Amino acid sequence: ILLVHQLSRPHNFPPGPRWLPLLGNLLDLKRLVRKLGSQHAAFEALCEEHGTAVLGLRLGSDLVVVASGFEAVTEVLTSDAFLGRPDNFFMRLRTMGTRKGITTTDGALWSEQRRFAVRHFRQLGYGKVHMEELILAELKDLLSELDPAAEQATAVSLGPLLPPSVLNVLWALTAGTRFPHGDPRLQRLLDLMSQRGKAFDMAGGVLGTLPWLRHLAPERTGYNLLTRLNASLKELLEETIAAHHASYTQGRTRDLIDAYLHEVKAHQSEGVESTFTDEQLVMVCLDMFLAGSYTTSNTLNFALMLMVLHPDIQSKCFKDIYNNVEKGRLPSLTDRQKFGASSQAPTDRPSCAGCTAGSLVVLYSRVPSGRAALSDTTLAGHNIPQGTVVLINTHSIHHDRKYWKDPHAFRPERFLNAKGKIQPDERLLNFGLGKRRCLGDALARNCLFLFFTGMLQRFRLSVPPGETPPSREPVPGLTQCPQPYRVLLTPRTACPGSPRTPRNVSPLPGA
Numbered sequence: 001i002l003l004v005h006q007l008s009r010p011h012n013f014p015p016g017p018r019w020l021p022l023l024g025n026l027l028d029l030k031r032l033v034r035k036l037g038s039q040h041a042a043f044e045a046l047c048e049e050h051g052t053a054v055l056g057l058r059l060g061s062d063l064v065v066v067a068s069g070f071e072a073v074t075e076v077l078t079s080d081a082f083l084g085r086p087d088n089f090f091m092r093l094r095t096m097g098t099r100k101g102i103t104t105t106d107g108a109l110w111s112e113q114r115r116f117a118v119r120h121f122r123q124l125g126y127g128k129v130h131m132e133e134l135i136l137a138e139l140k141d142l143l144s145e146l147d148p149a150a151e152q153a154t155a156v157s158l159g160p161l162l163p164p165s166v167l168n169v170l171w172a173l174t175a176g177t178r179f180p181h182g183d184p185r186l187q188r189l190l191d192l193m194s195q196r197g198k199a200f201d202m203a204g205g206v207l208g209t210l211p212w213l214r215h216l217a218p219e220r221t222g223y224n225l226l227t228r229l230n231a232s233l234k235e236l237l238e239e240t241i242a243a244h245h246a247s248y249t250q251g252r253t254r255d256l257i258d259a260y261l262h263e264v265k266a267h268q269s270e271g272v273e274s275t276f277t278d279e280q281l282v283m284v285c286l287d288m289f290l291a292g293s294y295t296t297s298n299t300l301n302f303a304l305m306l307m308v309l310h311p312d313i314q315s316k317c318f319k320d321i322y323n324n325v326e327k328g329r330l331p332s333l334t335d336r337q338k339f340g341a342s343s344q345a346p347t348d349r350p351s352c353a354g355c356t357a358g359s360l361v362v363l364y365s366r367v368p369s370g371r372a373a374l375s376d377t378t379l380a381g382h383n384i385p386q387g388t389v390v391l392i393n394t395h396s397i398h399h400d401r402k403y404w405k406d407p408h409a410f411r412p413e414r415f416l417n418a419k420g421k422i423q424p425d426e427r428l429l430n431f432g433l434g435k436r437r438c439l440g441d442a443l444a445r446n447c448l449f450l451f452f453t454g455m456l457q458r459f460r461l462s463v464p465p466g467e468t469p470p471s472r473e474p475v476p477g478l479t480q481c482p483q484p485y486r487v488l489l490t491p492r493t494a495c496p497g498s499p500r501t502p503r504n505v506s507p508l509p510g511a
């Protein structure tokens with residue numbers, strides 16, 4: 001009976017290859033990924049072979065549907081029936097076996113916790129002055145760390161230097177403090193998170209589909225890695241939450257943890273049962289770490305790498321900054337309105353905002369996102385049974401030749417309108433769409449803009465003499481990153497022919 005059940009395809013399920021009992025399509029898919037170089041390429045090849053935008057697979061014991069193309073993806077993202085998250089071993093392990101937090105939950109728990117996080121970020125000055133100050137403080141620190149290398153014309157690797165800055169912004173918003181650069185605990189966390197980003201794929205790797213394999217190969221399946229990461233994060237978060245409990249003052253909100261403790265205590269004093277608990281708080285903080293840090297720093301890394309590869313665009317961006325930011329200060333969020341508008345032809349103004357949007361789309365459009373069907377439903381006319389995992393293939397939209405014509409070309413001006421302002425395009429789905437869209441998008445965009453413009457204002461980025469230019473091919477994984485590359489930073493004040501930029505700028509008013 002089990003065999004028949006494992007082999008049978010639900011009625012009117014999306015088309016796809018035949019599957020084996022127990023393993024489903026795992027082996028074929030793995031073979032195809034190895035042949036084509038990435039999971040999204042394998043999905044796209046299977047979609048073509050079966051003439052469908054909605055591919056039906058079985059991975060281990062899970063029914064899995066891959067939605068590709070704008071119509072199918074938007075149908076998933078905007079349907080309440082697909083507001084669920086997959087509930088497999090990998091997802092449970094991500095939240096230390098609890099299925100708590102925001103990212104991996106659904107139903108009433110998810111909606112109450114998400115509402116809290118959105119409301120809190122808004123109150124805390126999300127997108128306003130406080131957030132900007134935190135980002136600028138980190139930027140200032142990063143620039144001073146890079147200054148000596150620039151003065152001595154020593155090539156540096158930006159990859160390891162960006163994540164601590166982004167993580168510190170998140171940590172300051174969440175826990176009210178920052179880690180000093182080089183802090184060994186921060187470094188250990190970043191190393192583990194970076195390994196995690198590379199070790200898994202959209203479906204959670206083998207741990208998502210054949211979790212029992214962890215008993216045979218705990219190291220190779222990534223199980224030990226996740227356990228180590230969980231232990232480090234849990235220790236740090238529980239310690240921080242305990243310190244907040246000890247210094248708690250009613251009515252004072254220093255950060256997200258304080259705001260959360262207000263909710264916990266308010267519900268406790270009313271004697272009502274609630275989803276606001278200390279355990280849940282650990283998982284909400286964990287979500288901020290895992291969903292926000294490497295996604296943002298890798299994107300920034302891609303954007304800067306593209307500047308190394310496109311010196312002409314870099315110098316247009318620099319002119320944009322030079323013409324719009326007064327001497328003696330770092331770029332600010334209000335400058336965003338001015339950028340790009342000052343030059344003549346649209347191709348002459350690939351403004352800084354356009355460049356970050358461009359790098360997001362051209363290279364970084366593979367943020368894994370998985371949903372689950374909360375009830376029996378349909379997708380593109382096919383039946384989708386309750387519990388089916390739905391993987392969103394945004395790559396297929398962002399690399400659609402029919403729409404973008406030359407999706408692999410880095411043309412930031414394509415994201416700008418005739419006035420040089422960012423042109424919203426409904427086909428840019430980097431941050432998702434609908435009720436579950438990314439709740440950190442404003443923070444991510446602000447970080448990208450300020451770090452990007454701040455770096456270009458201070459340094460010219462180029463390929464170190466005698467070294468090969470960076471590769472545009474990303475390292476595959478859960479959160480894709482550029483392959484390691486080195487860059488020569490030349491202080492703008494020392495660039496022949498460049499307009500001069502003042503040094504020793506003070507980013508914070510009064511600092």
Ligand code: HEM
Binds near residue numbers: 435
């Ligand atoms: C460039 C950076 C980022 C990208 C590309 C990105 C992208 C995404 C995507 C595609 C989703 C899935 C949406 C869906 O399922 O439909 C998501 C969810 C999420 N993101 Fe981001 N994100 C970024 C930065 C951040 C930051 C900085 C934070 C932290 C504040 C954050 C917090 C979250 C959370 C908590 C969710 C889960 C939302 C939910 O399930 O309701 N993200 N993000």
